[in-house]
Amino acid sequence: MRVAAAQTAPVWGDREATTALVIDWIRRAAEDEVNLVAFGETFLSGYPYWLSRTDGARFNASEQKEAYAFYLAGAVDLDGPELAAVAGAASETGVFTYLGITERSPSGGTVFATYVAFDPADGIVSAHRKLMPTYEERLAWGIGDGHGLRTHEVRDFVVSGLNCWENWMPAVRHALYAQGTTLHVAGWPGAVRNTEDITRFIAIEGRCYVLSAGALLTADSIPTAFPLKDQSVEPGEVINNGGSAIAAPDGTWLVEPVADEERLVVADLDPAVVRGERQNFDPAGHYFRPDVIKVEVDRTRQEPVRFED
Numbered sequence: 001m002r003v004a005a006a007q008t009a010p011v012w013g014d015r016e017a018t019t020a021l022v023i024d025w026i027r028r029a030a031e032d033e034v035n036l037v038a039f040g041e042t043f044l045s046g047y048p049y050w051l052s053r054t055d056g057a058r059f060n061a062s063e064q065k066e067a068y069a070f071y072l073a074g075a076v077d078l079d080g081p082e083l084a085a086v087a088g089a090a091s092e093t094g095v096f097t098y099l100g101i102t103e104r105s106p107s108g109g110t111v112f113a114t115y116v117a118f119d120p121a122d123g124i125v126s127a128h129r130k131l132m133p134t135y136e137e138r139l140a141w142g143i144g145d146g147h148g149l150r151t152h153e154v155r156d157f158v159v160s161g162l163n164c165w166e167n168w169m170p171a172v173r174h175a176l177y178a179q180g181t182t183l184h185v186a187g188w189p190g191a192v193r194n195t196e197d198i199t200r201f202i203a204i205e206g207r208c209y210v211l212s213a214g215a216l217l218t219a220d221s222i223p224t225a226f227p228l229k230d231q232s233v234e235p236g237e238v239i240n241n242g243g244s245a246i247a248a249p250d251g252t253w254l255v256e257p258v259a260d261e262e263r264l265v266v267a268d269l270d271p272a273v274v275r276g277e278r279q280n281f282d283p284a285g286h287y288f289r290p291d292v293i294k295v296e297v298d299r300t301r302q303e304p305v306r307f308e309d
Helices: 015-031 063-074 081-093 134-140 162-170 170-179 197-208 271-278
Strands: 002-007 036-038 096-105 113-117 123-129 152-154 157-163 183-187 207-214 216-218 238-248 251-258 262-269
Touching: 002 207, 002 238, 015 036, 015 081, 015 262, 036 063, 036 183, 036 207, 081 096, 081 113, 081 123, 081 197, 096 183, 113 157, 123 157, 152 170, 162 170, 162 183, 162 197, 170 197, 170 216, 170 238, 197 207, 197 238, 207 262, 238 262, 251 262
Parallel strands: 002 036, 036 096, 157 183, 183 207
Antiparallel strands: 002 262, 096 113, 113 123, 152 157, 207 238, 216 238, 238 251
């Protein structure tokens, strides 16, 4: 199977323009005979980069409220037209797609960092809300649940996906290994420092291929209409430099982290290599002790209310 990370920059905060960009890169991937393509964390419609660069935690700060209102306006609904268009592109091209989105909650006021999987035949097959936003991200994102901790069959592979630092959560990785993951997709905002260690670590631990997908982001990507642009970036500054990479099940690089380059990061994968590496270590099989350690996962969608009519 041929896989790729679409390392490019979103039209930050603009869901319509970024949706069009996503569809274009899915089609580019298809032209390169890619079977699965992945985008970075919250690629549609952008990572909340300003929080660590401004006084993001100051309570009731009017400029932070304005920034959040702008960010919320760019978020997308799971059943909205943007994801329907992406599902259509996946169907048209036959390319299985992982896309990080800023998901607007049904209540309308909360954003989740959600990794959405699009099957060419079945549309959206999972929408995984990030279990624990990292540090300052908690000022912009809600806490997710286990509903999206699912794997998917893509050609001869079993595929899973997680957002950014939740890739460091051991029990979460184990829940995916136990479902047979042979290719893990890790979505990132976009930095070599994030992908240079964990990509290889998951590959070695899980005895699986790992595709890390990161985005690019520069000062030019941020619209002038964003209320905190002048306070949060310097002209010409690089905010995120990509870092997309692909590792083999023995931890060797197929593609080392790619920085500051807009491109499809591509590799061809062989499922037989996974089988061979599991001869001496299968983390959720012969090298796990269910008689000693118990793992339970709640995959129900956590809702604020349940109606009975």
